[in-house]
Amino acid sequence: MKCYVTANSPYGRKVRVAANETGLADEVEWQMITPEERTKVIPGINPLGKVPVAILESGEVLFDSPVICAYVDSLNNDGPKLIPQAVGARWAVLTLEALGDGLAEAVIAGSQEDQKPDEKRSQGIVDRQMGKVTSALGALNKMAGDFNDPPMMGEIAVACALGFMEFRKLVPGWRETYPALSGWYAGMLKRQSFIRTAPTTQG
Numbered sequence: 340m341k342c343y344v345t346a347n348s349p350y351g352r353k354v355r356v357a358a359n360e361t362g363l364a365d366e367v368e369w370q371m372i373t374p375e376e377r378t379k380v381i382p383g384i385n386p387l388g389k390v391p392v393a394i395l396e397s398g399e400v401l402f403d404s405p406v407i408c409a410y411v412d413s414l415n416n417d418g419p420k421l422i423p424q425a426v427g428a429r430w431a432v433l434t435l436e437a438l439g440d441g442l443a444e445a446v447i448a449g450s451q452e453d454q455k456p457d458e459k460r461s462q463g464i465v466d467r468q469m470g471k472v473t474s475a476l477g478a479l480n481k482m483a484g485d486f487n488d489p490p491m492m493g494e495i496a497v498a499c500a501l502g503f504m505e506f507r508k509l510v511p512g513w514r515e516t517y518p519a520l521s522g523w524y525a526g527m528l529k530r531q532s533f534i535r536t537a538p539t540t541q542g
């Protein structure tokens with residue numbers, strides 16, 4: 340499988356962490372591209388023009404990150420599953436993944452709007468996205484004590500979103516405001532899968 344990612348995409352990081360956690364990272368041909376290359380190359384593969392996107396040996400194209408992560412997990416027959424089969428646990432894991440992905444989406448939308456020059460920037464959009472970020476952080480702080488250890492797909496998505504939020508410096512002081520969540524996140528950052536995939540450049 341070939342997988343296109345950018346260095347700092349929280350969604351690309353999810354796939355990279357999932358591949359590391361399942362021991363499959365070396366079996367993926369990673370295509371680390373710049374945002375400029377993404378604009379040129381990816382629309383020919385994914386009509387939405389977004390990464391991550393994977394191309395299987397068969398030529399089949401997979402997107403978006405929940406689909407690629409589920410595919411990676413389906414290849415993992417030896418280690419612990421990132422997405423459980425059991426009905427109750429499965430939907431809880433996938434819903435937490437959606438909350439993590441939604442947090443990342445609000446962080447991206449909020450920071451992109453915030454970076455615009457004053458004459459183009461909408462404070463209403465920034466406030467709306469920041470409202471989602473704050474509400475998600477509050478909910479996650481309450482849930483952190485019950486998170487799976489080792490992490491499953493939900494925890495991985497949440498930690499990737501938090502990593503991107505810190506990288507963009509969007510919520511200064513969040514670690515003090517949400518101590519249960521930040522205590523859990525500090526533990527996640529020690530995992531090899533997160534150390535190996537940390538954001539590196541301003542992309």
Ligand SMILES: N[C@@H](CCC(=O)N[C@@H](CS)C(=O)NCC(=O)O)C(=O)O
Nearest residue numbers: 348349350388389390391403404405
């Ligand atoms: N729901 C998608 C979101 C993917 C996404 O938004 N990727 C961003 C990078 S973080 C992207 O490629 N943006 C380029 C664009 O929107 O044109 C997923 O989970 O993979």
